[in-house]
Amino acid sequence: MATRRSTKKTPAKSNVSKEELLEYYREMLLIRRFEEKAGQLYGMGLIGGFCHLYIGQEAVVVGLEAAAKDGDKRVTSYRDHAHMLACGMDPNGVMAELTGREGGYSRGKGGSMHMFSKEKHFYGGHGIVAAQVPLGAGLAFADKYKGNDNVTFVYFGDGAANQGQVYETYNMAELWDLPVVFVIENNQYAMGTAVKRSTKSPSLWERGAAYGIPGEEVDGMDVMAVKAAGEKAVAHCRAGKGPYILEVMTYRYRGHSMSDPAKYRTREEVQKMREERDAIEHVREILLQGKHATEDDLKGIxxxxxxxxxxxxxxxxxxxxxxVDQLYTDIYAAEIPQEA
Amino acid sequence: MATEVLMPALSPTMEEGTLAKWLVKEGDTVSSGDIMAEIETDKATMEFEAVDEGIMGKILIAEGTEGVKVNTPIAILVEEGEDADAAASSASAPAESSAPAEAPAPAPETSSAPVPAVASVPAEDPEIPEGTEMKKTTVREALRDAMAEEMRREGAVYLMGEEVAEYQGAYKISQGLLDEFGAKRVIDTPITEHGFAGIAVGSAMGGLKPIVEFMTFNFAMQAMDQIINSAAKTLYMSGGQMGCPIVFRGPNGAAARVAAQHSQDYAAWFMQVPGLKVAMPYSAADAKGLLKSAIRDPNPVIFLENEILYGRSFDVPVMDDFTVPFGKARIWREGTDVTIVSFGIGMTYALQAADKLAEDGISAEVVDLRTLRPMDTDTVIRSVMKTNRCVTVEEGWPQGSVGGYISAVLMQQAFDYLDAPVINCTGKDVPMPYAENLEKLALVTTDEVIAAVKQVTYR
Structure with a gap:
């Protein structure tokens, strides 16, 4: 559960300017409205299959993107729309992929769970829980091999945190000092299983200690706290000190996917989070209270x-x-011409 | 009472070795546990310990001797006062004198004999210009040379796997690569196939060209999700944006006496997956040429080697940059009565069978598929249109086999040309047993291939 805080009087953190805070507000709002629209389109039958919404978790990806520089990479699992929007991918291309159309990022062949953008260094979009963790470490491996100072953000959930390949990856990432930030998006539920029903570990980030990887817990409903933690983690990686773990405590308001009735938690629990801890409301309050923006400004946004x-x-x-001829394209990349 | 010391088998597939060095001399007293000699196998130089006590009576094989067959007497141990020469003549008479403890299990001949002096010189090989100088090379050296050449050619190519660097390769395929390319490009991993396969796939998406060595493909099962779901499917799922140029290589199929969990042929499994390419070479030339092509390929390639073939020598063309394209079968031997289709170590049985069949007046055409995806079914069909009969040979299991697929293709595309049903010679439908006799029964044999050919030719 995200740590308690008073909803009033949180001062604007010093690491964020007014302009930045407005930008985070805009980005978080874009994610929320986009996801709400996706939910609608799903209801209308325009989006098929699985569709996992990010509503409630917006501060996590927006805060971490604020800590990234150009060239940094990111990879995540299938609750991925927000990561794409936050790294600057075009909402049109993302939504068109959700509807399985030619204009989508994967030309309709990937769907909600599988999108990529080389331009924005977004490496998917992976459907097998935790498979993106070694992939992300591999992206970091490539950057280290090439000798640049890029960092890779690997996002995975509290559910994925119990997969064996995560720990194989921790071991090698630390062994080889890979510049990778492991971001555990702890939204309290792996599909319908609460964290406490799947592990007796008091915290997930502390497991990194077994491999010598430092880390910390972060309030994932506070975009400024996430950004501050992200900056610390990134600095560690860029300094060549190897990986860093952030366990970001957050909460998803919607079901695991569109077909999840969410019987594993009470309506009151969700309502309480929305009322007391909502990340967007939090920023909105700061903006208004600090007179960084007026109601009209925010309405405009x-x-x-x-x-x-x-x-x-x-x-x-x-x-x-x-x-229809797209059925048989993109199975193999074109041959690299072979020298005689 | 004199004891013969026999050439030991120091690996599951060792058939012979080099007696590199004697560490005792005639007249020395030897106690059990003393290191008597250094023996070089195809994989490593091993110390050889005495099991019995005695006096070194006579050294029968001088140090530096190469090609000493397993179980050959290499020395005589005598007791105090015993005459070495007399002991030698008496000891060498009965074969039973071999002390079992002294000579670890003799290397079984899984693949029957080494490649015989076959008339089966490849009938055509368009990749090799006429008059090219040929050099006898083992499959092991050919694979190493292919990797070294490609690593010299492109900085993004690196090798990763268990024991590939400091140990020089569990099967010595990567011998010397660490020295030449350094620890940045020849990387030892912990024993975590799932994890390092995923890291390698991620690095390929990030612009590198990894070669992942699985110590054997049995261990690749741990990494199957990363191979199929991440490496093979991402290009498609990304609408063509995100490729994965990677080679997964290592020994596949039965070695010798290593039982069920280390003896599976995965050719048919990997062959099924769109997005993967699959190579399974037989000869050293193909191993080299195909591996170089695999490393350059912008797609994920499964490269299936065979431990028993590693030590076999073949002619490899001496060329600056010899590559073999994927999707082109090679006709090893032309014939008119039957088409035998195989790949990898199955070619051993196919070629042996063809030789023996020739003695009976049956002319077999032997086709080596070389790559299973893409598969050159055109060459198989053309051959069958000529011979009207087909037998396939592989070590894998029968259900869902490579041969089963070829049979279906022939039925659909060459039905009118077939004069007999296609027969698939495969491994038996059982997990690999350990016992020597049972293992032999479980593997496909030359005799089975001959019997199948006789059946389809109604002889």
Whole structure:
């Protein structure tokens, strides 16, 4: 459970300017509105299969992206729409992938769980719980091999944190000093199983100690706290000191996927989180109380975001289905010509 | 009472070795546990300890002798006062004098004999220009040379796996690579196949060109998710954006007497997966040429080697940059009566069978598929259109086999040309047993191939 705090009077952290805070507000709001729209489109049958929404967890990815520089990489599992939006991928392309259309990032062949962008250094979008963890360490391996100072953010959930390959990866990441930040997005539930029903470990980040990896718990409902922790982790990695673990305590308001009735927790529990700990409301309060923005300013942002999201939905509906000959493309990359 | 000391088998597949050095001399007293000699196997130089006590009566094989067959007497131990020469003549008479403890289990001949002096010189090989100089090379050296050449050619190519660096390779395939390329590019991993396969796949997505050595492909089962779900499918799932240029290589299939969990042929499994390419070479030339192509390929490649073939020598062309394309079968031997299709170590049985069949007046055409995905079924079909009969040979299991697939292709595309049902010679439908006799029964044999050919040719 995210740590308690008073909802009032949290001062703006010194590591964030007014402009930055407004930007985080905008990005978190974009994620929330985008996900709400995706939920609607799913209900209308325009999005099929699995669709995992990020609503409630917005501060995690926005805070960490604020700590990243150009060239840094990110990889995550299938609750991935927010990571794409936060690293600057085009909402139209993301939404059109959700609807399985030609205009989607994977031209309709990946869907909600599988999108990639080399340009934005987003490496997916992976459907097998925890498989992205060694992949992310591999991306960091490549950067270290090439001798640059890029860092990779590997996102995984509290459920994935029990997979064996996570620990194989911890071991090698520390052994080889790989510049990777392991971000455990602890949203309290692995599908329907509460953390305490799947492990007796008091905390997940502390398991890194067995491999010599430092880490810490972070309040994932506070975007500034996430950014501060992210900066610390990134500095550790860029200094060549190897990996770092952040266990970011957060909460998802919606079910695991669209078909999850969420019977494993009470309506009151969710309601309490929304009322007391909502990450967007938190920033909104700071902006208003600190007179960094007026109600009208924020309304303006809301309106702007709404337009972006509506446009993405229209784009996603209008984009054609992939041409049938796409069935047989992209199975193999073109041959590299062989020298005689 | 004199005791013969026999050439020991120091690895599951060792058939002969070099007696590198004697550490005792005639007349020395030897106690059990003393190191008597250094013996070089195809994989390593091993110390050889005495099991019995006695006096070194006579050294029968001088140090530096190469090609000493397992179980050959190499020395005589005598007791106090015994005459070594007399003991030698009496000891060497009965074969039973071999003390079992002294000579660890003789190396079984899993693959029957080493490649015979076959008439089966490849009938055509368009990759090799006429007049090219050929050099006898083992499959082991060919694989190493391929990796070294490609690592020299491109800095993004690196090798990762268990014991590939400081140990020089569990099967000595990576011998010398650490020295030449350093620890940055030749990387020992902990024993964590799932994890390091995933890291390698991620590094390929990040722009490198990893070669992952699995100590054997049996251990790749731990990494199956990363191979199939991450490496093979990502290009498709990303709409063509995110490729994965990676080679997974290592010995596949039965070695010798290593039982069920270390003796599986995965050719048919990997062959099924779109997004993967699969190579399974037989000869050293193909091993080299195909591995070089595999490393350059922008796609994930499964490269299935065979421990028993590692030590076999073949002609390899002396060329600056010899590569073999994927998806092109090689006709090893032309024939008119039947087409025998195989790949990898199965070619050993196919070629032996073809030789023996020739003595009976049956002319077999032997096709080496070389790569299973892409598979050159055109060459198989063309051959069957000529011979009208087909036998496939592989070590893997029968259900869902490579041969089963070829049979289906022939039925669909060459039905009118078939004069007999295709027969698939495969490993038996059992986990690999340990016992020597049972293991032999479980593997496909040359005799089975001959019998199958006689059946399809109605002889």
């Amino acid at each position: 809301d309106k702007e975001i709404k337009a972006v999201v509506n446009e993405s939905a229209e784009f996603a509906k209008d984009s054609p289905l992939p041409a």
